Every structure is written in structure tokens, then in C-alpha cells.
Amino acid sequence: MGKCKYCHRDAGWFQHSHSECEKKYNDGKLKLRNILMSCFSNLQDFYCREQEINEIISSSYIDEATKEKIFVDVLDDVIEKYLEDNIINDAEKQSVARFIQFSQIPQAILNQHHSIEKMLQADVIQDILNGNKPSPKITIAGNFPFMLSRNETMIWLFRDIIFYEQKIKREYVGRSSGISVRVAKGIYYRTGGFRGHPVETTYMQRISVGSVCLTDKHIYFSSPEKSFRLSFDKIINIDTYSNGVGLQKDGANSKPIFLEGINSWFVYNVIMNLRHV
Ligand SMILES: [Zn+2]
Incomplete structure (x- = not known):
């Protein structure tokens, strides 16, 4: 029973x-x-x-x-x-x-x-x-791997954030489809001509796990493999997601990055209201 x-x-x-x-x-x-x-x-x-x-x-x-x-x-x-x-x-x-x-x-x-x-x-x-200096009521437990400048105010610290960087994958296509080449004397065809043409696809590659420090001027990332500092004024695009934030830096060679595990609502509001551009 x-x-x-x-x-x-x-x-x-x-x-x-x-x-x-x-x-x-x-x-x-x-x-x-x-x-x-x-x-x-x-x-x-x-x-x-x-x-x-x-x-x-x-x-x-x-x-x-x-x-x-x-x-x-x-x-x-x-x-x-x-x-x-x-x-x-x-x-x-x-x-x-x-x-x-x-x-x-x-x-x-x-x-x-x-x-x-x-x-x-x-x-x-x-x-x-309100234009006031933010005074977050948080205490930092554990190590603090960031060197802030003297006139910089810390706003928030996020732990266990996963950093992704956009990578480009180049693939050659057309190799198997056969290329029609006119046979003519005295013309050299480069091997590249037979290889097809490269097609670029992008994907996000997981780089490392670390801490993010948000100050009134920069967003910092620190991990054993990779660290960086990004000025708010250099950020030209912010994509907010439920599980993180995507950032695009100014400059032809800068690749989009994604920080997973961060509160994008907060990061967006801080950056958008503190940048000077
Ligand atoms: Zn019952």
C-alpha cells in the first residue's frame, strides 16, 4: 500500500x-x-x-x-x-x-x-x-587582479565570467565542383585557381574564464590565459543577451567579444551612461 x-x-x-x-x-x-x-x-x-x-x-x-x-x-x-x-x-x-x-x-x-x-x-x-559618484555596497572576497588608475572608481566585480572572441574560419569551396579552364599554350594557372575560393564564416570561440571589473571608465577582464581593458569611449556596440553581453570595440581589426554570465542590463546601463561620445 x-x-x-x-x-x-x-x-x-x-x-x-x-x-x-x-x-x-x-x-x-x-x-x-x-x-x-x-x-x-x-x-x-x-x-x-x-x-x-x-x-x-x-x-x-x-x-x-x-x-x-x-x-x-x-x-x-x-x-x-x-x-x-x-x-x-x-x-x-x-x-x-x-x-x-x-x-x-x-x-x-x-x-x-x-x-x-x-x-x-x-x-x-x-x-x-543623478550624476553622482557611484558607491556600490559590495565587498570583495578573494583576489582582486586589477590595477585601476588613481582617478578611477570601481563599480562592480563579476566572478566566473566566460570570455568568447569571434574567430573567422576560412574554407575553400569549389574544389570538388570542377573548374573549367580553357586550355591555352603559354598561360600559367596558379594552383590557387584550382583550389576554389575561400568562404569566411565566423563563430565565437571560448577563450577563458575569469573576473570582470567594471569601473566608471573601463571594463576589465582578467584570467590566466587572457586579460584586457576596454575603454567605454571605444565601445561602439553593446548587445544584451539573457546570459551575457556582446561588445564591439572601435577599429577595423577589433573582433566582437562576448562575456557570458554577466548581467547585461547592468553593464549596458553603466556603459551607456558613462561614455563620453
Ligand atoms: Zn492524502
């Missing part, structure tokens, strides 16, 4: 849950989420709904892990929504702080999610937009 994973009573042969228990659980999760979201949107204090929240949790078989997952998801969604329209404002920041207090999500879990980090980055963007 199988046991129901919700109520722990017999569920019948080869059964792991009662459908009514499963429904209670799913409805409870949804209700909990809706209450929290409505507190955020109506600026209602979470503690006012605490009793209701606890009743839902205890009557819907919601365990600690499920509860924490709901809380964290709500926090991520809310911050994402706040940042969509504009930079996060003080009332929104207070709601988030109050929710963190109420939900008691452990710091380690908050660190794994990047939404709190995004809030701090939003503050930096706000500073820049």
Missing part, C-alpha cells in the same frame, strides 16, 4: 498521493503567492496577513522547503517587476526589506538569487543617472 506524500495516510496500491490532497496543496501554494503579491502591490504590511498565511500553510500540506521556494520566487518576481518600468524607488525598497524580515529567507539563499544583487545594481545606476 502506498502512502500519500501529503497527508501520509494510505493512498492505495501504487499511489503516492490522493488527488484531493494534491489539489489542496496546489491551491494553497497559489493562494499564498496571491496574498504575498497583493501585499506588495497594495503596500500592505505582510504581518497583517500573517494569521491567514499560517492557516493556508498548515491546511495545505505546505512544508518548510515549499514555503521558502514560494517566498523566494515571489521576491524574485517582485524585484524583476519593479525594475521593469524604472529604477527601484524608496517605497519599493522598503517593501522588499520588510518582506525579507517577514519571510526570514536565509541570507545564503538570498545570495544565490540575483534579484537582491540587481537591487544594489539599480542603486548604482540611479547614482550614475
Whole structure:
């Protein structure tokens, strides 16, 4: 006889849950989420709904892990929504702080999610937009492999960023298709003429993994294999992706690069607002 994973009573042969228990659980999760979201949107204090929240949790078989997952998801969604329209404002920041207090999500879990980090980055963007010197509230753990100039301010440090560089692959085509050559005396045909013509295709090649330091003037990359410094004023194109940022430097010989694992929303806003061209 199988046991129901919700109520722990017999569920019948080869059964792991009662459908009514499963429904209670799913409805409870949804209700909990809706209450929290409505507190955020109506600026209602979470503690006012605490009793209701606890009743839902205890009557819907919601365990600690499920509860924490709901809380964290709500926090991520809310911050994402706040940042969509504009930079996060003080009332929104207070709601988030109050929710963190109420939900008691452990710091380690908050660190794994990047939404709190995004809030701090939003503050930096706000500073820049206001024309103030950005003062990021971050602490640097581990080594710092960058040499900044004296009048340069550090804005952010990203670890474990993968650096890709665009490479060109040249292939000769037409070799097998046969080239028609008029036979004539006294004319030398270069071997190249028989080889077909080169076709160039580009691809992104993974170069190395390292750290990225964003300052108010440059973007630096450092890794054992490759390091570089790029001035904001030399960047002519920024492509933003969900998993990273593509940068194109000024100059005929510069190849596009891609930094994977970096928050492109933040990098874009910093570079675009601090370049002088
Ligand atoms: Zn059950």
C-alpha cells in the first residue's frame, strides 16, 4: 500500500498521493503567492496577513522547503517587476526589506538569487543617472587582479565570467565542383585557381574564464590565459543577451567579444551612461 506524500495516510496500491490532497496543496501554494503579491502591490504590511498565511500553510500540506521556494520566487518576481518600468524607488525598497524580515529567507539563499544583487545594481545606476559618484555596497572576497588608475572608481566585480572572441574560419569551396579552364599554350594557372575560393564564416570561440571589473571608465577582464581593458569611449556596440553581453570595440581589426554570465542590463546601463561620445 502506498502512502500519500501529503497527508501520509494510505493512498492505495501504487499511489503516492490522493488527488484531493494534491489539489489542496496546489491551491494553497497559489493562494499564498496571491496574498504575498497583493501585499506588495497594495503596500500592505505582510504581518497583517500573517494569521491567514499560517492557516493556508498548515491546511495545505505546505512544508518548510515549499514555503521558502514560494517566498523566494515571489521576491524574485517582485524585484524583476519593479525594475521593469524604472529604477527601484524608496517605497519599493522598503517593501522588499520588510518582506525579507517577514519571510526570514536565509541570507545564503538570498545570495544565490540575483534579484537582491540587481537591487544594489539599480542603486548604482540611479547614482550614475543623478550624476553622482557611484558607491556600490559590495565587498570583495578573494583576489582582486586589477590595477585601476588613481582617478578611477570601481563599480562592480563579476566572478566566473566566460570570455568568447569571434574567430573567422576560412574554407575553400569549389574544389570538388570542377573548374573549367580553357586550355591555352603559354598561360600559367596558379594552383590557387584550382583550389576554389575561400568562404569566411565566423563563430565565437571560448577563450577563458575569469573576473570582470567594471569601473566608471573601463571594463576589465582578467584570467590566466587572457586579460584586457576596454575603454567605454571605444565601445561602439553593446548587445544584451539573457546570459551575457556582446561588445564591439572601435577599429577595423577589433573582433566582437562576448562575456557570458554577466548581467547585461547592468553593464549596458553603466556603459551607456558613462561614455563620453
Ligand atoms: Zn492524502
